[in-house]
Amino acid sequence: MAEKKLPTSNYKGTRDFYPEDMVFRNWMFSRMREVVESFGYREYDGPILESIDLFKAKSGQEIVEKQLYDFVDKGDRHVTIRPEMTPTLARMVAAKVRDLPKPIRWFSIPNLWRYEAPGHGRLREHWQLNVDIFGVNSLRAEFEILQLAASILYAFGAKSTDFRIQFSHRRILSDFLQKSLGLPADKEQAVAKILDKKSKITREEFLSLLREVLDNPETQIPLIDRYLESDLTSLTQFPEISPEVIAEMQNFYREMEAVGHSDNLDFDPSIIRGFDYYTGFIFEIFDTDPKNKRSLYGGGRYDNLIGLFSNDQLSGIGFGLGDVTLQNFLETHNLIPEFNRDDSVYIPLLSDSVFLDLVQLTTELRSSGITVETSLDVQKMGKQIQNAEKKGFRYLLIFGEDERNEGKVLLKDLKQSSQKPLNREKLAEELKRELGI
Amino acid sequence: MAEKKLPTSNYKGTRDFYPEDMVFRNWMFSRMREVVESFGYREYDGPILESIDLFKAKSGQEIVEKQLYDFVDKGDRHVTIRPEMTPTLARMVAAKVRDLPKPIRWFSIPNLWRYEAPGHGRLREHWQLNVDIFGVNSLRAEFEILQLAASILYAFGAKSTDFRIQFSHRRILSDFLQKSLGLPADKEQAVAKILDKKSKITREEFLSLLREVLDNPETQIPLIDRYLESDLTSLTQFPEISPEVIAEMQNFYREMEAVGHSDNLDFDPSIIRGFDYYTGFIFEIFDTDPKNKRSLYGGGRYDNLIGLFSNDQLSGIGFGLGDVTLQNFLETHNLIPEFNRDDSVYIPLLSDSVFLDLVQLTTELRSSGITVETSLDVQKMGKQIQNAEKKGFRYLLIFGEDERNEGKVLLKDLKQSSQKPLNREKLAEELKRELGI
Numbered sequence: 001m002a003e004k005k006l007p008t009s010n011y012k013g014t015r016d017f018y019p020e021d022m023v024f025r026n027w028m029f030s031r032m033r034e035v036v037e038s039f040g041y042r043e044y045d046g047p048i049l050e051s052i053d054l055f056k057a058k059s060g061q062e063i064v065e066k067q068l069y070d071f072v073d074k075g076d077r078h079v080t081i082r083p084e085m086t087p088t089l090a091r092m093v094a095a096k097v098r099d100l101p102k103p104i105r106w107f108s109i110p111n112l113w114r115y116e117a118p119g120h121g122r123l124r125e126h127w128q129l130n131v132d133i134f135g136v137n138s139l140r141a142e143f144e145i146l147q148l149a150a151s152i153l154y155a156f157g158a159k160s161t162d163f164r165i166q167f168s169h170r171r172i173l174s175d176f177l178q179k180s181l182g183l184p185a186d187k188e189q190a191v192a193k194i195l196d197k198k199s200k201i202t203r204e205e206f207l208s209l210l211r212e213v214l215d216n217p218e219t220q221i222p223l224i225d226r227y228l229e230s231d232l233t234s235l236t237q238f239p240e241i242s243p244e245v246i247a248e249m250q251n252f253y254r255e256m257e258a259v260g261h262s263d264n265l266d267f268d269p270s271i272i273r274g275f276d277y278y279t280g281f282i283f284e285i286f287d288t289d290p291k292n293k294r295s296l297y298g299g300g301r302y303d304n305l306i307g308l309f310s311n312d313q314l315s316g317i318g319f320g321l322g323d324v325t326l327q328n329f330l331e332t333h334n335l336i337p338e339f340n341r342d343d344s345v346y347i348p349l350l351s352d353s354v355f356l357d358l359v360q361l362t363t364e365l366r367s368s369g370i371t372v373e374t375s376l377d378v379q380k381m382g383k384q385i386q387n388a389e390k391k392g393f394r395y396l397l398i399f400g401e402d403e404r405n406e407g408k409v410l411l412k413d414l415k416q417s418s419q420k421p422l423n424r425e426k427l428a429e430e431l432k433r434e435l436g437i
Numbered sequence: 438m439a440e441k442k443l444p445t446s447n448y449k450g451t452r453d454f455y456p457e458d459m460v461f462r463n464w465m466f467s468r469m470r471e472v473v474e475s476f477g478y479r480e481y482d483g484p485i486l487e488s489i490d491l492f493k494a495k496s497g498q499e500i501v502e503k504q505l506y507d508f509v510d511k512g513d514r515h516v517t518i519r520p521e522m523t524p525t526l527a528r529m530v531a532a533k534v535r536d537l538p539k540p541i542r543w544f545s546i547p548n549l550w551r552y553e554a555p556g557h558g559r560l561r562e563h564w565q566l567n568v569d570i571f572g573v574n575s576l577r578a579e580f581e582i583l584q585l586a587a588s589i590l591y592a593f594g595a596k597s598t599d600f601r602i603q604f605s606h607r608r609i610l611s612d613f614l615q616k617s618l619g620l621p622a623d624k625e626q627a628v629a630k631i632l633d634k635k636s637k638i639t640r641e642e643f644l645s646l647l648r649e650v651l652d653n654p655e656t657q658i659p660l661i662d663r664y665l666e667s668d669l670t671s672l673t674q675f676p677e678i679s680p681e682v683i684a685e686m687q688n689f690y691r692e693m694e695a696v697g698h699s700d701n702l703d704f705d706p707s708i709i710r711g712f713d714y715y716t717g718f719i720f721e722i723f724d725t726d727p728k729n730k731r732s733l734y735g736g737g738r739y740d741n742l743i744g745l746f747s748n749d750q751l752s753g754i755g756f757g758l759g760d761v762t763l764q765n766f767l768e769t770h771n772l773i774p775e776f777n778r779d780d781s782v783y784i785p786l787l788s789d790s791v792f793l794d795l796v797q798l799t800t801e802l803r804s805s806g807i808t809v810e811t812s813l814d815v816q817k818m819g820k821q822i823q824n825a826e827k828k829g830f831r832y833l834l835i836f837g838e839d840e841r842n843e844g845k846v847l848l849k850d851l852k853q854s855s856q857k858p859l860n861r862e863k864l865a866e867e868l869k870r871e872l873g874i
Binding site for chain 1: 442443444445446447448449451452453454455456459460462463474475476477479480481482483484485486487488490491494503506508509510511512514516518528529531532533538539540542543548550552562573575577578580581584588692695696745746747748781783792793796797800803806807808809810811813814824827828
């Protein structure tokens with residue numbers, strides 16, 4: 001009777017990264033790193049398990065109750081796999097806040113876990129670039145973060161027409177809700193959530209949701225419509241909205257404009273983002289592709305990141321960019337290059353008698369920085385070429401007994417169906433020139 | 438009353454990676470990657486959660502019962518955070534085994550979790566370089582893996598006297614145990630485990646453990662002593678040990694010698710390693726530092742990696758190198774360089790009036806590949822220099838109103854206490870020359 005075999009599928013909602021997937025992931029992450037590091041941001045990381053207390057206090061209720069991968073460890077500690085990075089970041093910053101030179105510019109690319117129904121672009125394990133700056137109270141931090149957020153997409157080859165950046169300020173929203181609409185505290189969040197949904201529902205649904213909550217829909221709904229259509233100029237017609245904050249936003253826009261960042265930048269009063277979380281400037285970046293108008297990422301300012309851990313105050317601004325979201329954007333806009341192995345060589349083993357010579361040769365090449373994969377079984381040339389092709393190689397080095405005796409090596413180009421002799425003595429040098437590395 | 442604050446400590450047995458720790462980790466991992474990739478190995482990764490079935494079948498009992506971070510997810514699946522990478526590797530290879538061109542050369546640097554009492558060099562979360570080759574039945578795979586394993590240490594600057602590689606073959610051990618000692622199957626593993634412990638216990642302890650298990654200790658213990666003192670020549674005096682395997686090992690040694698890899702290579706019949714796991718060649722690499730004579734890493738051949746998942750047969754050889762172990766080795770032998778930020782610059786903000794010019798300037802520099810961190814608050818020069826030093830910068834660029842008007846930028850070297858003017862127009866070019874990048 002045949003033994004029962006285990007299935008080879010991975011855990012639901014996760015991905016196996018085969019080499020061809022990993023090449024892409026490494027490419028994407030290293031490009032992100034380059035951009036973020038060029039602004040002086042430094043990478044950090046924490047353990048994937050944290051005490052559940054970190055999340056109970058700050059993460060949304062839905063996350064804690066339904067989406068955590070939490071469990072009790074063998075030492076009776078209630079822990080969870082991190083669903084987001086900010087609590088770990090806050091913990092680490094709080095532990096050393098007085099020693100860390102300001103501004104603190106940090107980033108990380110953690111994997112995060114949420115128990116969700118896997119679906120389009122939603123996975124249980126995903127990676128997320130997290131970028132944060134702390135200790136700058138002026139809008140210059142916002143300025144830098146927006147510049148950086150856009151630079152990432154530009155570094156992948158995106159054009160300014162491929163995405164739009166929309167920004168607002170929580171004070172503008174809360175002044176409008178509290179003062180212009182005169183909402184009591186308990187209705188403020190409910191109305192904000194409806195505004196946030198607006199673009200995903202019909203006008204009728206939108207109005208009916210509002211009517212359920214508002215006390216005077218006849219006068220309040222026209223005000224809401226006028227608010228949502230406002231720009232930074234017409235917004236001044238709401239006398240209840242802080243003129244100082246409007247002026248700050250105007251000035252912010254002008255500065256972005258002055259350095260050429262205004263093409264795809266808009267003030268948008270409907271931007272909400274995490275209601276409990278952000279306390280000042282907020283922004284969101286959207287894909288402009290008509291088939292795919294979705295939010296790519298966003299962030300904002302939070303006034304007291306480390307309050308859970310410390311009495312010190314520290315204001316920061318940051319954003320998070322998910323790998324699946326970015327991959328979708330890059331695919332939509334054709335920004336993923338073809339990955340190949342054209343900078344490396346494959347060496348077939350043609351007879352046992354040259355094996356040790358080949359080892360010497362590959363050692364030389366590798367120490368010159370050339371990637372060399374060799375066959376370890378003697379096989380016919382045709383089969384070896386087939387195998388090299390299947391492995392994605394364009395270049396082969398042919399080194400049999402004849403070549404050894406003649407002091408040369410043949411470089412075979414499978415794409416051009418050509419070959420040329422290289423000098424064995426100067427092989428590394430000549431090969432690097434041929435491969436252009 | 439003051440609000441109760443959460444502790445800032447991380448979960449027991451794990452590490453927070455602050456930027457200074459992360460610089461080291463990234464340096465270590467990218468050096469590993471370079472070496473392994475230069476042999477044509479390709480990186481893979483899998484999800485950190487796997488079904489517990491993968492581990493129940495193959496991992497040691499101690500791991501499964503006491504060391505797993507396992508739990509039941511919200512969909513009633515019994516899962517575990519991976520304690521080792523090999524079962525994931527086997528699952529992924531099995532899923533595509535017929536399509537993957539051979540030899541399969543793969544590596545990964547996963548984080549792994551075991552519930553252990555944290556202690557010297559033992560953590561609950563650690564990273565481990567895993568390198569494997571599949572589909573080569575000859576000892577050439579062993580040859581390549583040993584060459585690669587040693588190349589990693591050499592790439593970090595180790596000398597051949599800093600470590601020793603010891604190898605053996607499971608067939609030699611099992612022939613000795615079964616045939617020379619005449620042990621029944623149930624005692625074979627017990628005796629192997631005692632041999633494995635030998636270097637960690639006293640001679641008396643060793644003998645007393647053996648006497649507990651052996652039926653004829655008077656004749657068997659002298660045989661064991663003679664076995665453990667054997668080299669590849671004297672080993673042939675045990676007629677029960679396969680002469681073919683001894684000859685293969687002799688030939689293997691001669692080939693390693695021929696390519697200059699025999700300095701620190703020894704046959705050692707006491708090498709055991711995972712008893713249930715390996716089926717052929719085994720090796721172990723030891724630190725030679727007298728204060729610190731420990732096993733760094735090791736591996737071996739396993740005949741049927743994918744048997745749990747597939748009826749196909751696939752033999753492989755691989756090894757795993759832990760990050761904590763490697764870090765200890767590098768520290769012991771003084772192989773960790775000083776990490777600095779001498780290839781990047783810090784720009785103090787000297788007046789609000791130059792902010793936008795600075796943005797322009799930093800954008801230029803960053804797109805030329807130079808890392809630039811700027812101050813975002815106007816502060817006195819002294820304070821800014823202090824801050825730049827605290828952040829680890831050696832170089833500052835000074836660009837105030839005077840410099841703007843004169844079309845220049847001053848490069849300040851905090852180490853040399855010197856400064857020199859650079860041309861604003863050719864800044865990126867001149868700065869790259871100065872920084873040597």
